[in-house]
Amino acid sequence: MTSTLEPTSAGPVADKAAIYLAGRWQEPVAGEQITVVNPATGSPVAKLAAAGIDEADRAVVAAREALDSGVWAGRDATERAATLVAIADALDARTDSLVSVLIADLGLPRSFAEFVNQTAAQIWRDVADLATELRTEEVRTGAGYKTLIRREPVGVVAAIVPFNAPTALAAAKIAPALLAGCSVVVKADPYTPLASYILAEVFDEVGLPPGVISVLPAGREVGAHLVAHPGVDFVSFTGSTVSGRAVMKSAADHMARMTLELGGKSAAVILDDADPAAVLPMLVPLALGQSSQVCTALTRLLVSEENHDMWAELLAGAFASLPVGDPASPDTVIGPLVNADAVTRCERFVAEAVEEGATVLTGGERLSLPGMENGYFFAPTLLDGVRPDSTVAQNEVFGPVISLITYTDVDDAVRIANGTDFGLAAAVFGTDVDRALGLADRLDAGVVAVNTPGTAMAQPFGGYKQSGIGREGGPEGLDHFFEVKQIRVPE
Structure with missing residues (x-):
């Protein structure tokens, strides 16, 4: 052929x-x-x-x-x-x-x-x-x-x-x-x-x-x-x-x-001791990589009320600075969505979020780029003032629409992170690694990244709750492809 x-x-x-x-x-x-x-x-x-x-x-x-x-x-x-x-x-x-x-x-x-x-x-x-x-x-x-x-x-x-x-x-x-x-x-x-x-x-x-x-x-x-x-x-x-x-x-x-x-609606818990200079280079790709058309995308970013203004400014600036354009160009970071329906879906979620009280800090609209006017582009979007129980915080968008959500203390952060029907992935960022690991143990997710930029595909991967059944990767993933037979005979 x-x-x-x-x-x-x-x-x-x-x-x-x-x-x-x-x-x-x-x-x-x-x-x-x-x-x-x-x-x-x-x-x-x-x-x-x-x-x-x-x-x-x-x-x-x-x-x-x-x-x-x-x-x-x-x-x-x-x-x-x-x-x-x-x-x-x-x-x-x-x-x-x-x-x-x-x-x-x-x-x-x-x-x-x-x-x-x-x-x-x-x-x-x-x-x-x-x-x-x-x-x-x-x-x-x-x-x-x-x-x-x-x-x-x-x-x-x-x-x-x-x-x-x-x-x-x-x-x-x-x-x-x-x-x-x-x-x-x-x-x-x-x-x-x-x-x-x-x-x-x-x-x-x-x-x-x-x-x-x-x-x-x-x-x-x-x-x-x-x-x-x-x-x-x-x-x-x-x-x-x-x-x-x-x-x-x-x-x-x-x-x-x-x-x-x-599906997933993965949360990133950013602790107060997290270093923005270390976190942003990991967090932004984990949220917006492949225009967030990734099941593990960190689409809920949880920050404390005390540090909200700092993170809102830093994240909005980082999102707005990402090069959007021709995916063939080595300089492009954000490419198009897979089809026109995906763009419409993003528009609908943004509109509903605003109706429910959220504010668009950056993005929020489809883009028409020179020479690619008919392409399926949507601007990297950061929504602020998102309620944990709102539509956009509870449903998978599968597009670059990211929610910034505040928590009062660590217990509140855990409650918000676990407060969806999904449990695929999560992340914790903080300078105190032991504290971050302790928080990771409390999250209902099959994959939790602690101060790291992603998932180990060679290890068991899968979700809690409505994010799936079983695991892919590692010996645990291989086990699914066998039936186990018992044959008993005299010794």
């Missing part, structure tokens, strides 16, 4: 007439297509083949056949791990192409696109490293019996990958499933499908057995079909909490196992 990648003013253009189905490039039966739009310009940059229900069914059947044959699951874990490393190497060799497509279809600023792809390759390697400690057989004795413990692949996995950071989030789902010996059907997001084609080329190149993996760029109906498919044993889903509820209900009909990595 060949592809054409041509640099244009709008970004790369990819022409694909087929999808990677069960180890072969095949044209979809219905001939459906996805039109990829560059969010910086609003202009089409590619037309790609899209999978439909027929392709989803064929992918599941092929995955089951590959699983039952043992062509992949029957290999030693160290051999499977070697393939994962080969995938990482192949991704590294395609760095320039992957960066280009993430700029073109997602509008990622160049530096962030480079980071995402470096992270993706590292995830493949980190998961491969787990093979050295992987135990699939164990013998236990007692009471005159011998119990054999077997850990077997959970089965056919549907990996539903969201639009943001598609290469890294795909790696977090696919790599552990493959290491465990599962077969995988990948559903790529229709807003950012270009990277999935490069990923499929990598799978083809490293020689995964036919049927072990399929990559299906497709819309929600195909994702819903896979979730409900009786031939799917495990669903790995990343998306909104609303969508996660629907996934749970649908998968429950055939009792599919699952991990759900869902």
Whole structure:
């Protein structure tokens, strides 16, 4: 299968007439297509083949056949791990192409696109490293019996990958499933499908057995079909909490196992002893990185009443100074949102916040930039006077709309930070590390950063409450892709 990648003013253009189905490039039966739009310009940059229900069914059947044959699951874990490393190497060799497509279809600023792809390759390697400690057989004795413990692949996995950071989030789902010996059907997001084609080329190149993996760029109906498919044993889903509820209900009909990595409304607690010079370089990217289209974005910034004025001035100035523009430029920090609906959503949240008493300190509006008048840009926005129970403080915006909220004391800060339905991530900043760690223990979040700039993707990642079920990353994430069998025999 060949592809054409041509640099244009709008970004790369990819022409694909087929999808990677069960180890072969095949044209979809219905001939459906996805039109990829560059969010910086609003202009089409590619037309790609899209999978439909027929392709989803064929992918599941092929995955089951590959699983039952043992062509992949029957290999030693160290051999499977070697393939994962080969995938990482192949991704590294395609760095320039992957960066280009993430700029073109997602509008990622160049530096962030480079980071995402470096992270993706590292995830493949980190998961491969787990093979050295992987135990699939164990013998236990007692009471005159011998119990054999077997850990077997959970089965056919549907990996539903969201639009943001598609290469890294795909790696977090696919790599552990493959290491465990599962077969995988990948559903790529229709807003950012270009990277999935490069990923499929990598799978083809490293020689995964036919049927072990399929990559299906497709819309929600195909994702819903896979979730409900009786031939799917495990669903790995990343998306909104609303969508996660629907996934749970649908998968429950055939009792599919699952991990759900869902929404967040993450809080950063800035203690009074925090040094602004040290905090701002970490805090601003954690709040506004990728235009806050990140589930762990710190969108609620909690400061004490005593230090409110200082932080309001510092944060407003930092937000207003961020370069917004062409994501292909190395100087750009804030790029576009993924589509026009995302811009409208930001406008609506800002308007509702103002109606509920908040003040816009900076930003608060869509931007029309020279040469990119039709792009999906929204100014980095800082809202002040936000009530902890207000609409914008309780709901995920998934755009650069950040709330500044005051607390009276540390107990009040904990109450506010924990006072949402979400529990994905949080952060604590303060000079007294022991005090900050003590506060971190009180926060209802699966990931808490203390004076650090982010999340360790190689370690277990997931949320409390309505931010998800299960974990991705580390041995804890790998465990989900096994069924445990007990065989008892006389000693």
